[in-house]
Amino acid sequence: ILNVEQSPQSLHVQEGDSTNFTCSFPSSNFYALHWYRWETAKSPEALFVMTLNGDEKKKGRISATLNTKEGYSYLYIKGSQPEDSATYLCARTGNQFYFGTGTSLTVIP
Amino acid sequence: NAGVTQTPKFRVLKTGQSMTLLCAQDMNHEYMYWYRQDPGMGLRLIHYSVGEGTTAKGEVPDGYNVSRLKKQNFLLGLESAAPSQTSVYFCAGGRSSYEQYFGPGTRLTVT
Numbered sequence: 001i002l003n004v005e006q007s008p009q010s011l012h013v014q015e016g017d018s019t020n021f022t023c024s025f026p027s028s029n030f031y032a033l034h035w036y037r038w039e040t041a042k043s044p045e046a047l048f049v050m051t052l053n054g055d056e057k058k059k060g061r062i063s064a065t066l067n068t069k070e071g072y073s074y075l076y077i078k079g080s081q082p083e084d085s086a087t088y089l090c091a092r093t094g095n096q097f098y099f100g101t102g103t104s105l106t107v108i109p
Numbered sequence: 110n111a112g113v114t115q116t117p118k119f120r121v122l123k124t125g126q127s128m129t130l131l132c133a134q135d136m137n138h139e140y141m142y143w144y145r146q147d148p149g150m151g152l153r154l155i156h157y158s159v160g161e162g163t164t165a166k167g168e169v170p171d172g173y174n175v176s177r178l179k180k181q182n183f184l185l186g187l188e189s190a191a192p193s194q195t196s197v198y199f200c201a202g203g204r205s206s207y208e209q210y211f212g213p214g215t216r217l218t219v220t
Contacts, residue, residue, distance in 0.1 A: 032207050043199060043211035044152075051207075089151070093206060096167060097142070101151035 004092050006100035013080050014108050020076045021103040023090030027071035035064050035075055036089040038102065044089055047075075080107040112136060113202050113212040121218045122190045130185040130215050132200030138210070140203045141183035142167075143175060145196040146214075152199065158183055159206075190219045 005024045013019050025033065032051045036044040048057040053068040061078045077084055087102040116131045132141060142157040144167075154167030158177040172194060174186045183202075187194060195218050201209040 034207075034209075043213050044209075046208065046210070049207055091152075095206075096154055096157060097152075097209065098154075098168075099144075099152040101149065 004090060004098050004100040006088075006090055006103050008103060009101070010104040010106070012106045012108060015080060015082060017080050017107075018076065018078045019080055019105065020074050021088060021105075023073045023075070023100055025071050025073075025090075025092040025098075025100075027068055029094050030068050030071075030092070032093045033066055033068075033073050034091040034093065034097070035073070036091065038087040038089055040086075047088075077105070080105075082107045082109050113138075113200060113210050115198075115200050115212040115215050117215060118213065119216050121220065122187075123220055124191060126190050127186070127188050128190065128217075129187075130198055130200075130217075132183040132185070132202075132212055134181055134183075134202040134210075136202060136204070136210065137180075138202030138204055139180075140206060140209075141177065142201045142209065143173070143183065143185045144199045144201065145169065145194075146199060147196050155185065155198075190217075192219045195219045 035047040038044040048064045050066040055066040057064050063076045066073045085107045087104045089102045091097045091099040113134045143155040144152040153169045156175040158164045161180040164175045176184045198215045200212040203209045
């Protein structure tokens with residue numbers, strides 16, 4: 001089992017604040033790192049896939065970075081909005097997906 | 110194009126009963142996966158398939174069986190349900206090992 005850890009477990013921020021969370025993973029036998037957004041009562045939706053050390057991806061106000069040598073990825077949300085409230089999952093792929101337990105984000109209007 | 114669908118959406122079973130969950134996809138996915146999601150545990154892989162006729166065990170395969178007789182369908186079977194199998198089950202599919210599209214989930218309660 002390749003443990004993927006996410007921190008913090010939960011986060012409450014005010015609307016307009018910027019925030020970030022961390023995904024840590026074993027760096028050996030690395031293939032890709034995935035970020036998903038998971039709203040309550042829905043299914044996970046893919047945000048980013050990153051494969052190379054130093055990769056940076058951006059989608060609107062959300063961006064992510066990857067450091068495969070030290071085994072971590074950051075997800076950033078700029079100017080959080082209430083609709084950003086969700087659980088953000090990361091997953092590491094080797095021969096299968098290994099998911100972290102997620103960071104639950106609540107954006108308070 | 111319905112994407113990834115799961116049948117049923119909800120089910121209540123008694124201990125010892127059997128059932129089959131169906132995952133269907135119309136996106137020509139080679140890879141298909143079954144996960145269970147429990148509070149505080151995240152998504153845990155039960156079984157997966159890398160193509161028609163192939164299956165492999167994931168992290169928590171005990172008590173489950175799967176079949177992939179047709180490329181578009183991935184079935185998850187519980188032969189003798191136990192309360193520990195109460196969970197939300199998610200199916201996912203992808204054209205490569207780098208992508209996963211998730212179904213809407215099946216909420217199973219075993220009493």
